[in-house]
Amino acid sequence: MSTESAPKRRRVTRSPSPEKYYNLDESYEPYVPIAQRRQAKLAKLSSLGAASDKEKAKRAQEEADERADEEREEELRKEKARRERTLLMEAQEVHNRKAAEDAQKTEVEKAEEKDAEILAAIAARRKLASDLELAKGIQYTEPLKTSWRPPKYIRERPDEENRRLREKYHIVVEGEDVPPPIEHFQDMKIPDALLKFLKSKRISMPTPIQLQGIPVAFSGRDMIGIAFTGSGKTLAFCLPLIMFACEEEAKLPLVKGEGPVGVILCPSRELASQTYENILQWTDALSREGKYPRLNTLLCIGGISMSEQSHVLNNGLHIVVATPGRLIDMLEKKRFTFNNCKYLCMDEADRMIDLGFEDDVRNIMSFFKRQRQTLLFSATMPRKIQDFAQQSLIKPVLVNVGRAGAANLDVLQVVEYVKQEAKMVYLLECLQKTAPPVIVFSDNKNEVDDIQEYLLLKGVEAVAIHGSKSQEERQYAIKAFKSGAKDVMVASGVASKGLDFNDIQHVIIFSMPKEIEDYVHQIGRTGRSGKTGIATTFVNMNTPEQTLLDLKYLLMEAGQKVPPFLLTIDDPRAVQGGSLKGCPVCGGLGHSISNCPKLEDTQRRQMASHRSNVDTGGY
Incomplete structure (x- = not known):
């Protein structure tokens, strides 16, 4: 083994990897494709918008909560505050508000608003109809059919010719399909026997109200007839009833317990008695020749015994002439019924359907069991009463001769200023103006008696009549005066409505009535049937200025001489610039409805009646 050592390996240092190298640059952003970047941006914007909407909704809810809390x-x-507020405070605020509004209005506007309120109250009255009709909602739409027809040449007469005839006689008509006027009684198909009797009474030609009114009544139409006093209205509404009764009797004679065919209502006993006597004369003349049946007529008024007319009640009854009180009494006792009654006429109708008499008329209406023909006649029927009456009639025809409430142009009106203490003495002087008979009017019953006593002391043959006298005394006075046994009749307003006295040349109004309607009726006792007459009226400081203003305008309208002291009376409405339309309740030209004495008197009577009912427990 070798002792030499092996060589050492050298560590090689590598260079950093690219990834590590790039991370060293912190500003580096990896590449994102454009499509991804766009989607990311859109997503970010959407998330921001949703957050904004939620914020707004939250803010709106908070605001709504705050408002609800407030x-x-x-x-x-x-x-x-309402709990702490008293009714007195509310009333005071209403009063202050109304006072502020009134302060901005003129006196004329205030007066007109007050008049409008009163008129609206009158117009709100329910119409005249029977209880059965009102309860069951029965409404008649067509007038009664009759067998009468005018002659052929009159039926074929053009409307222009009819209009010319009406203008000739100063007749104003309103309504649908008005029957033509007829100038001769013969063309009305009136029986010869009746024509002869009328000629014997110097009635040969119909007056304007008869010329148009009789054809309307013969045709079965409901009617409102207005004409000045003494114009022959009684014949205009009695003649149709007589002919209808004759026709019913000829078809099937009436027996005991049947009838009447028609009824005529009058506001006073004297007027009812006069109408009854006229009907007796006409029916007697009609039956005298034997061609027509005898008709039974009943006078039904207070103050007389009905047993005296038992012979009439024991037979079939054709015509009843009555005052409201006694008529209601007889109907309630079932002495006769209205089961087959189909003709109702109200004479002086404005009084009959006036506010004070409306309940009696409604009571009478409740006894009717079938449709009826209704006729209303008067010399004074203000427009508001006409409007109210028309609501209760079926397709009515209005026949108007002259202005409703105007004075008779055949009467010379003399107004003199006479002090109260000098009236009696001056009365004797006035009686020398014309020959007797003369009527003296006074609204005060005691004054009527005083005047009669004074005249008797002065050797003047005088009788007196007023509401407090017995029926026998009243009948005696009228009979003695009509026969000429007495020269002067001193009367209250009871003798002013409709009574017809022969050859009265002079009427003296000792005390001027408050209501101008009464004055018109009183002076209308003279100047009748085409004759002329004089009316002398005493006025002084005791006469209300409003009454004098009514009298002034009435004289001016009739073309009469207006004395200087009346000319000096100014109309406050003229000063305020208001229109002088006259009162729609009484027809007076010198005042508005808010100052109407007739309305005040009616309200006073109603209050007295109410107090009486309270004191007696309603009995």
Whole structure:
């Protein structure tokens, strides 16, 4: 073995690997393809957007929560304030707010708003109908059919000719399919016996209200007839009823317990008695020749014994003339029924359906069991009453001769200023103006008696009539005055509605009534049937200024002389720049509805009635 040692191997140092070499450069970024880099960028952006949306949603929720908390706190605060608030404070705020609004309005606007409220209250009244019709919602849409037809030449007359005739007689009509006017009674197909009787009473030609009103009534149409006092309205509504009753009797005679065919309502006993007497004359003249049946007519008013007319009730009943109170009493006692009644007429209808009489009329309506023809007649029917009446009628025809509430142009109106203490003495002077008979009107019952006593002491033959006198006294006074046994009749308003006295040349109004309607009716006792007359009216400081203003406008409308002291009265509405339309409730031209004395009187009566019912427990 060799002793020589082997040579030593030398360690070789290698150079660093490339990988280690590259890691030494910390700024180096490995290569990433473009497509990968783009996807990575998009993913990053998406994650940032989602985070932003979540942040916004979170922020919006927080804001909504804050608002909800604030609203809850506000509601709690208001609720607390409402609990602490008193009704007095609320009323005071409403009052202050209304006062601020009113301060910005003119006086005219305030007056118009007040009038509109009153009119709306009146218009809200339910229509006149029977309880059965109102309860079952029964509504009639077509008028009653009748057998009457005008002559052929009148039916074929052109509308232009009908219009010319109406203009000739100053007739204004409203309604659908208005029957044509007829100028002669013969063409109305009135029986000869009745024509002869009318001629004997110097009635040969129909008046304007008859010329148009009778054909309308004969046709079965509901009607509102308006014409000045003394224009023949009574014949216009009585004649159709007489002919209808004759037709019913001819078809099948009525026996005991049947009837009436029709009823005429009047506001006063005197007017009902006068209408009853007229019907008796016309029916007697009709049956005298034997061609037409005798009709039974019943007078149904307070103050007389109904047993005296038992002979009428024991037979078939054709016509009833009545005042509301006694008629309701007879119907409730079932002395007769309205089961077959198909004709209802209200004379002085504005009084009958006025606020104070509406309940009585509704009560009477409740006894009707079938459709009826309804006619309303008056000399004074304000527009508001017309509108209310038309709601209760079926396709009504309005026949108007002149303005509703206008004075009769055949009456010379003289207004004189007479001190209260000088009235009695001056009354004697006025009685010398014309020959008797003369009517003196006063609204005060005690004053009526005082005037009669004074005239009797002065040797004047005078009678008196007012509501507090017995029926026998009232009938005696009217009979004595009509017969000429007495020269002067002193009367309250009870004698002013519709009563017809022969040859009255002079009416003296000792105390001016508050309602201008009453004045129109009172002066209408003269100047009737085409004749002329004089009306002398006493006024003084006791007469309300509003009444004097109504009187002033009425005189101006009629073309009468207006005394200087009336000319000096100014209309406050004219000063305010308002329109002078007149009152729709009473027709007065000198005031608005808010100052209407008729409305005030009606409200006073209603309050008195209510207090009476409360005091008596409603009985």
